[in-house]
Amino acid sequence: MNLAIVGCGYVADLYVATLGGHPELKLVAAFDRNERNLTAFCRHWPTRKCSSLDELLGDASVELVLNLTNPRSHFEVTRRCLEAGRHVYSEKPLGMDTAEARRLVTLAQQRGLGLATAPCSVLSETAQTMWKAIRDNAIGRVRLVYANFDDGLIAPKLNPWNWLNDCGVPWPAKDEFEVGCTYEHAGYVLTWLAAFFGPAKRVTSFASCQLPDKGITVDAMAPDFTVGCIEYADGVVARVTCGLVAPRDKSITVVGDDGILHTANVRNDVGPVYVRHIPTRGRWRRVERMLNRVRRSLESVLPVVPWSGDDWHFQRKVPFARRLARVLVHANKPVDFLRGPSEMAEAIQQKRPCRLSPELGVHIVEIIEALQYPERFGGSRKIQSTFPPIAPLPWLT
Numbered sequence: 001m002n003l004a005i006v007g008c009g010y011v012a013d014l015y016v017a018t019l020g021g022h023p024e025l026k027l028v029a030a031f032d033r034n035e036r037n038l039t040a041f042c043r044h045w046p047t048r049k050c051s052s053l054d055e056l057l058g059d060a061s062v063e064l065v066l067n068l069t070n071p072r073s074h075f076e077v078t079r080r081c082l083e084a085g086r087h088v089y090s091e092k093p094l095g096m097d098t099a100e101a102r103r104l105v106t107l108a109q110q111r112g113l114g115l116a117t118a119p120c121s122v123l124s125e126t127a128q129t130m131w132k133a134i135r136d137n138a139i140g141r142v143r144l145v146y147a148n149f150d151d152g153l154i155a156p157k158l159n160p161w162n163w164l165n166d167c168g169v170p171w172p173a174k175d176e177f178e179v180g181c182t183y184e185h186a187g188y189v190l191t192w193l194a195a196f197f198g199p200a201k202r203v204t205s206f207a208s209c210q211l212p213d214k215g216i217t218v219d220a221m222a223p224d225f226t227v228g229c230i231e232y233a234d235g236v237v238a239r240v241t242c243g244l245v246a247p248r249d250k251s252i253t254v255v256g257d258d259g260i261l262h263t264a265n266v267r268n269d270v271g272p273v274y275v276r277h278i279p280t281r282g283r284w285r286r287v288e289r290m291l292n293r294v295r296r297s298l299e300s301v302l303p304v305v306p307w308s309g310d311d312w313h314f315q316r317k318v319p320f321a322r323r324l325a326r327v328l329v330h331a332n333k334p335v336d337f338l339r340g341p342s343e344m345a346e347a348i349q350q351k352r353p354c355r356l357s358p359e360l361g362v363h364i365v366e367i368i369e370a371l372q373y374p375e376r377f378g379g380s381r382k383i384q385s386t387f388p389p390i391a392p393l394p395w396l397t
Contacts (some may be wrong), residue, residue: 001025001345004062006053006077008032008041009172012092013165014329015066015337016045021327022338024345025064025144031056037169043219044167053077057084064345066115067091069177071183075100078115082107087114088347089341092187094361098385101365105358110122114348117361120340122191124269125320128256128393130261131196132321135392138275139256142197145238146255147189149266151181152248156215177214182207182242182372188266189240189252190364191356196254197232199363199386203370204229204379210245228371240371262315268334270323276315322395359387 001024007013008030019027031050032038042049050056056065057080065081067074067090075095081088082104094117108115121127134142154160161173176184193200205228209221225243231236254261259277279290328334340356347354363385370381 001063001349002028002061003064003066003341003345004029004031004040004050004056004059006031006056006068006069006081007073007091008034008037008167008169009068009070009168010165012041012045012068012161013167013169014333014335015068015274015341017093017166017329018046018336018338020326021325022342023334025338025341028061029056029059037167040167040169052385053080057081057086062086065091066341070172071179072096072175075104078104079107082113082115085111085113087344088116089344090115090117090361093365094184094358095365096105096183097369098362098366101362105362108358109229114344114354115358115361116340116344116354116356117358117364118337118340118356119187119191120337120343120356121188121266121269121335122195122390123339123343123355123393124336125323126263126266126269126271127192128275128395129318129321130192130252130263130273131392132199133261133273133275133318134196134254138259138318139254139261139277140258141234142236142254142256144255144313145193145236145249146253147193147238147266148242148249148251149181149185149188149240150243150246150249151185152244152246153211154244155211156213160217161216173192173214173216174218175215177218177221180372181224181244182226183222183368186226186240186242186368187364188250190367191360192252192266193230193232193238193240194360194363194387195390197234197236197238198389200232200367200383202383203367203369203381205374205381206379207372207374210243214244223372226371228367228374230367242371248257260315261318267338269326269328269339270320270334273318274315275318288346290392305337324395353388353391355390355393357387357390359385360390 029048064087163171207223207226227241230238250265263273
């Protein structure tokens with residue numbers, strides 16, 4: 001399927017870096033209103049440079065548009081692409097509020113077009129393996145989930161506005177701080193939870209801006225810390241945290257009656273998933289106790305000790321449901337950004353529902369609104385939207 005990119009900023013380079021692993025997708029055109037970014041992108045990734053969005057949409061060969069613009073432009077760009085008869089895969093979020101997202105879904109349905117939104121990491125080996133373990137009852141009935149997307153104290157000390165991608169395009173610090181880390185990042189864990197447990201029922205949340213001065217001038221600083229408890233069917237509760245203050249932590253921990261599932265980084269498409277039974281079984285329990293006695297003895301006499309939390313516990317790797325041959329961005333970013341567009345293109349060609357449905361996009365926006373702006377909903381919001389069940393990938397069943 002022929003695709004075009006609108007928005008040649010920092011993330012566009014990460015998408016195209018994995019294009020070699022998707023022969024079913026062909027990049028044919030690109031546009032960005034920032035001429036410098038557009039030129040740099042088209043020089044690094046040779047493709048036709050369009051002078052306007054109208055020129056790009058006037059190219060009859062373009063079938064699918066990747067909307068990689070800043071979040072506040074998502075609605076308008078996606079609307080124009082749909083009205084021009086193009087399928088659209090949008091970067092997250094689908095819109096800046098639930099009303100915008102719903103309008104886009106209605107428009108796509110009226111035009112008979114495909115619409116989907118990032119993130120696509122729920123299609124990764126890591127997410128699918130954790131999901132299969134839950135379905136296989138590896139930890140018994142699930143009770144609680146801790147899902148984190150803390151990026152660490154990146155600003156002002158790390159000067160993130162100086163970060164450059166391989167095209168030389170800077171990380172959009174001002175836009176990131178104004179939009180907010182929850183709008184930018186919560187979708188990574190929320191889509192996993194949606195696959196595992198279905199639609200959310202209610203969100204109770206708190207948000208604040210802990211660092212109002214991040215080193216650059218902004219028009220309005222969004223919350224840099226949010227935490228919410230999300231209620232799902234069957235009594236499952238997930239605590240979801242997003243922030244730019246606490247140490248980097250992008251983990252998901254799923255607690256069941258019989259054990260715990262854990263993966264350290266939802267941004268690692270091929271990261272290991274671990275299972276720990278409660279209590280640790282047999283001789284391993286005795287070894288745990290011995291090791292923790294030694295550890296506590298060392299901590300009492302050494303002036304410097306490794307960062308640590310709880311006692312050490314033995315856990316085993318859950319075998320990958322299947323490890324697929326993938327082109328990932330690089331070793332420090334083991335991610336395939338084009339899994340989503342590839343899934344969407346396949347769904348269109350096979351005339352089947354896309355796993356990243358537009359209704360899922362609306363649902364995620366509704367939750368994110370509640371997390372970042374609890375004052376709009378009195379601190380607690382009953383979630384109205386729903387979505388079709390997400391089908392496991394064929395190799396998961």
